[in-house]
Amino acid sequence: MSPTLHNRGVRALVAFAVAGLLG
Known part of the structure; x- marks a missing residue:
């Protein structure tokens, strides 16, 4: 799998988690 x-x-998972925490 490409590192990029x-x-x-x-990054997408982190952004999704942060968005969920912020509501």
Whole structure:
């Protein structure tokens, strides 16, 4: 798996989690 794609996936998950916490 490409490190870039993996990094983008992690960033997407983090952004989603933060958005959920902020409501």
